[in-house]
Amino acid sequence: MRLKIAKQLLAAAILSAAAQAQVGLVNDATADYVAGYAGSTAGDLDVVSASVAYNPLTDIFHFESTFAAAIGTSPGGLYVLGFDRGAGTGRFAANGLPNVLFDSVVVINANGSGAVNLLVPQPVVSTPFAAGTAVIDGAKLSLDILGSWLPSAGFSKSQYTWNLWPRDGLQPAGFGQISDFAPDSVNAAVQVVPLPGAVWLFGSALAGFVAARRRAFR
Template sequence: MKIKQFAAVALFGMSIGSAQAAQLDFNESFFGDFDLQEFRFDVLSDSAVSMWTDTLTDGLNNKLTLFKLNEVSGEYEWSTAYSIADAFESGFNPVLGYNPTGVNDFGVALKNGFVLNDPTQVGISDAGGTLNLTQGSYLLVNSFDTYWAKAEFDFADGETYSAGYVDTTDPVNGFGFGDTWSSYPYGDNSQPHAYKLFISGDVALPTTVPVPGAIWLFGSALAGLTAASRRKQSLAA
């Protein structure tokens, strides 16, 4: 399993009352089934935040899973309140039986077999949704659709990101009943799938990075040794 962390390449903002509307843009590539790609950001006030992806090639059906940092435990936790809906449903017309626009509510084009106005080629779009989030620090993870976080797969509030991801089974998509998703290829894994990720709202990149306790202890010990050395030199003089 590969875990990659990325920083935003662009940040745009404009004043809206007391809040700041900003958009974090990431341009990345998804290289294979086992990729987990992490994006950290802060929500500056209790507000609505939109998160969505735009895969630039066919063959990638991705999923976004959101966790919030528990300031007490230091763990990123999942909650049903953080469940991001599949964006491909947003433009679906139940009368026609397909999405006649070819894009979802975020303007993301449907891919993976989609043919405009062809109800037999409905395709899929990319992950995305808008959630009402409370102020705090968040971790957004992008993965292949069936490679869900254990927390979300089990629908357990309070499950942490450290609990890991699970190799779920796929009983319905033609790959064989009970087969795990990692036992078959999806799309074309020989080529990376470029995609863009967007996070929009009263958000910003993290301003601070937690420093492990061991670093603080080492720093304190080093400072103590330095002070002791200076005191010894002073006495000797």
């Protein structure tokens, strides 16, 4: 009986570790435009889902997002991914969003070009990337961001948090350009990709524990 329970625990642990690869996906309601936004509502500035995963083995952040319409539908559309690397502040607090914290922003244009901008420490450090670096596939947008472009400002990279806000660049500069936030009012945690062998090591440890328990009850 104990062995059966242990096997069930091991299977659950393996499934749990595998499921970690899906943790961190943010699903966002459609047509939930920011109050006061007067820009394009064609759908490509309306977030449906987004996620950021960090792979410690490659030191790469992988960003993926989906929108309610094909990217490029709105002529002035662009996408801002804010990160809190440990020195984030609530720069939208005056707009009722004190918990959207960031100290760096990744700006992505509708042609896949953009830049990673470190806002602290001053002066701002900008790392541009060429058109096509961000991958656009209909309503989907993805980008691999080198860890060296987002150095720590106090957190380990696995502790970074993020938020995504599309903008309509044809609107007057300022908060009024922002169409949506994902998550809506608080940052999301970066998903950490499990290191190879982590599940196997956990399973081996659990199996060893089960064997020891069996010997103890003989």
